[in-house]
Amino acid sequence: MREGRGMAGKVTVEDVERVAELAHLELAPEETGRMLRDLNAILDYVAELNELDTADVEPLTQVSELGGAAGFNELRGDVLEPSLDRAVVMPQAPETDQVFFKVPKVIER
Amino acid sequence: MLLSEAKTAETYVEKPKTFAALREKIASGQVKAADLAGEYYERIEKKNPQLNVYLSLTKERAFAQASKIDAMAANGDPLPVLAGISLGIKDVLAMQGAPSTAGSKILQGYRPPYDCTAVTRLEAAGAVLLGKLNCDEFAMGSSTENSAYGPVRNPVDIERVPGGSSGGSAAAVAANMAVATLGSDTGGSIRQPASFCGVVGVLPTYGRVSRYGLIAFASSLDRIGPFAANVRDAATVLGVIAGHDPKDATSSQAPVDDYAAESDKPAKGLRIGVPGEYFAQGLDAEVRAAIEKGIDALRAAGCTVKPVALPHTRYAVPTYYLVATAEASANLARFDGVRYGYRSPNSATLSDMYSHSRDEGFGAEVKRRIFLGTYALSAGYYDAYYLKALKVRRLLAEEFLRAFAEVDAIVTPTSPFPAFKLGEKTGDPLAMYLADIYTVTASLAGICGVVVPCGKTKAGLPVGMQVLASHFREGTAFRVARAVEAAEI
Numbered sequence: 001m002r003e004g005r006g007m008a009g010k011v012t013v014e015d016v017e018r019v020a021e022l023a024h025l026e027l028a029p030e031e032t033g034r035m036l037r038d039l040n041a042i043l044d045y046v047a048e049l050n051e052l053d054t055a056d057v058e059p060l061t062q063v064s065e066l067g068g069a070a071g072f073n074e075l076r077g078d079v080l081e082p083s084l085d086r087a088v089v090m091p092q093a094p095e096t097d098q099v100f101f102k103v104p105k106v107i108e109r
Numbered sequence: 110m111l112l113s114e115a116k117t118a119e120t121y122v123e124k125p126k127t128f129a130a131l132r133e134k135i136a137s138g139q140v141k142a143a144d145l146a147g148e149y150y151e152r153i154e155k156k157n158p159q160l161n162v163y164l165s166l167t168k169e170r171a172f173a174q175a176s177k178i179d180a181m182a183a184n185g186d187p188l189p190v191l192a193g194i195s196l197g198i199k200d201v202l203a204m205q206g207a208p209s210t211a212g213s214k215i216l217q218g219y220r221p222p223y224d225c226t227a228v229t230r231l232e233a234a235g236a237v238l239l240g241k242l243n244c245d246e247f248a249m250g251s252s253t254e255n256s257a258y259g260p261v262r263n264p265v266d267i268e269r270v271p272g273g274s275s276g277g278s279a280a281a282v283a284a285n286m287a288v289a290t291l292g293s294d295t296g297g298s299i300r301q302p303a304s305f306c307g308v309v310g311v312l313p314t315y316g317r318v319s320r321y322g323l324i325a326f327a328s329s330l331d332r333i334g335p336f337a338a339n340v341r342d343a344a345t346v347l348g349v350i351a352g353h354d355p356k357d358a359t360s361s362q363a364p365v366d367d368y369a370a371e372s373d374k375p376a377k378g379l380r381i382g383v384p385g386e387y388f389a390q391g392l393d394a395e396v397r398a399a400i401e402k403g404i405d406a407l408r409a410a411g412c413t414v415k416p417v418a419l420p421h422t423r424y425a426v427p428t429y430y431l432v433a434t435a436e437a438s439a440n441l442a443r444f445d446g447v448r449y450g451y452r453s454p455n456s457a458t459l460s461d462m463y464s465h466s467r468d469e470g471f472g473a474e475v476k477r478r479i480f481l482g483t484y485a486l487s488a489g490y491y492d493a494y495y496l497k498a499l500k501v502r503r504l505l506a507e508e509f510l511r512a513f514a515e516v517d518a519i520v521t522p523t524s525p526f527p528a529f530k531l532g533e534k535t536g537d538p539l540a541m542y543l544a545d546i547y548t549v550t551a552s553l554a555g556i557c558g559v560v561v562p563c564g565k566t567k568a569g570l571p572v573g574m575q576v577l578a579s580h581f582r583e584g585t586a587f588r589v590a591r592a593v594e595a596a597e598i
Contacts, residue, residue, distance in 0.1 A: 015484070023438060023483040024445065025476060026464035038477055039484065041539055046427035049497050052504070059499030062329060063315050063555025064359060066506055066580065076355070088222040094452035101447050106459045 142193030192235030215470030225322020242277030272302030297548025304573025319354030371584030377411030382516035406596030438482030
C-alpha cells in the first residue's frame, strides 16, 4: 500500500522537474517559475476538499452507473478487423518510410 | 483601417432563420441549398476577419452535399430533417480530410482520416457542413483566449470574449455565420458561451451523444452538443446526433426521445428547483435580476417553484479541476510528435523529441493542466488528490439525484457574470477557473442541461439561464427552456 502524503506542503522545483519528466514535457527555464507559482496557487485552493469527510464514500469514476443506462461496458468480439489505411495515415507523419514512423534513436551507444 | 471605417458591434449580431422556415423554402425550391451555403460563405468572408470564428472552411464538401439536397428537392423526394441547413463544427470534432487543430499548434496540418459520428449523423440528415470553428486549445478554457490561432470576439461586443471553450460555435450562431453549430462541453464549454453570446446551448447527458471523433480532453466528462438560435432547433439537432454508437463504449442504449416534440409541450405543472447555493455571494446583481425574471416567467407559465439544497456546490470547482486535469494528462499523452502533428526539429534523442515537441506545441494553459493532472495522479499524491476528488464527485452527483426526486428541473444562472473583456482574466488562472462555478456541477454528475437566453444587462450583454434535468431527461429541460424563451425576457 502506497504511503499517501496528503494535500500538505508547497510544490518545489524538484516536484516540477519530476512531473515534467513524467509528462514528457520539458519546461523552458523561464516557464518553471511561473508553473511553480500557478501550481501552488491551484493546489492551495483544491485543499478545501479536505474539509469533507469521505471515508465511507466510494469514488465515482463513471457517471453511467448512476443514469441506469444499459449497454455500459459492452465489448466487441476479439476478431481482427481492418484498421486505418496506411496510405491515408502516413502522409500525416512528420517522418516516415511509408511503412514505419521514423524517430530519433532511442538508445545511446 | 480608419477608425471611422471600423464596424460597430451591432452589425455583427444577426439571428438565423428557424429550421422550419428554411426547410419550407428549400423543399419548395424557393431557395436552393447551394445558394444558402453560398450566402453563408459570403457572410463568413465579411465577418470572420474581425470575429475569427472559423479556422477553416469545407466548401467542396458543403457544396457537394447541397447539390444532393437540391436534386432531391427538385425530384420531389422527401427531405431529411436537416436538409440544406448550414452548420459549423467545433475544431475538436473530426471531419475527414479537413484540418482539425483542436485550437492547438501541436495539431497544425493534421487532417483526420475519419469522420466524427455526430458529423456522420448530421450529414445523413441532410446538413451542409460549412467549416471548423475556433475554440480554446484542446477545449481547455472559458473564453477562447487560449486558442493558438487567436481569440474569437463576441459579436455582441467585439471587445469582449464569447466565452469558451466553444466560443467559435456560440459566436457563429449569434452572428448568423451558421444556422446552428456543434460544440463540446467538459466543464461548461457549451453552456457558458451560449450564455455570453445570447444563444441556446445544450449539454446532453453523458453518454447521450457518441464521443467517437471528438478529440478527448477528459473522457468521463466530455460531451458533444448543439448550439442554435432557438430551443426547438437545438432540440432537433440533438435528436439527430443522439443515440448509441458501437464505436463509443460509453454511449448509452437509452432510447432517443423526440426532443423537438417534447419541447412543444407546455411547462405547466412542472416542479422547478432553485438552489440557494447558486444565488449567493459573487453573483452579479444584473445577472441575478435577469434569472429572477426568468423564474417569474416559469411561475406565470404554471410551474411550481421551490428551493432545493445542493450543499456541496462549493466543492465542485476544485473537484472538477482535479478530475478533468488528471484525465487530460492521460489523454494528451498521445501528442508526442511521432505519428502526426508538430514534431520539434533538431532533437538528438527520442526523449528530447517528445518533450521538445510538447513544450513547443502546447500552449501555457494546456501545459498547466497537464502538470496539475500529472501531479495529482503521481505516486504519493493519487489518494489525496485524484481519489479524493472522485469521492466528492459521488457526493455532488447524489445530491442532484436527491433534488430531482423533488423537482423536475433545476434552474440557475450559467455564469456569475456576463461576457468579460478580452484580456481581463488571462493573468490569473484561478480567476478563470472560478468562472465555471455554476457549470462544473452538472458536468461531474453527468446530468443534462439547456442554456436559454434570459434577458440582457443594461449594457446589452446577454444573460443565459441554465435549466438542468436528470439523466436522459433532456425533454423536460427543453420544455422549461421553451417557456423561458416564450417569455422574451
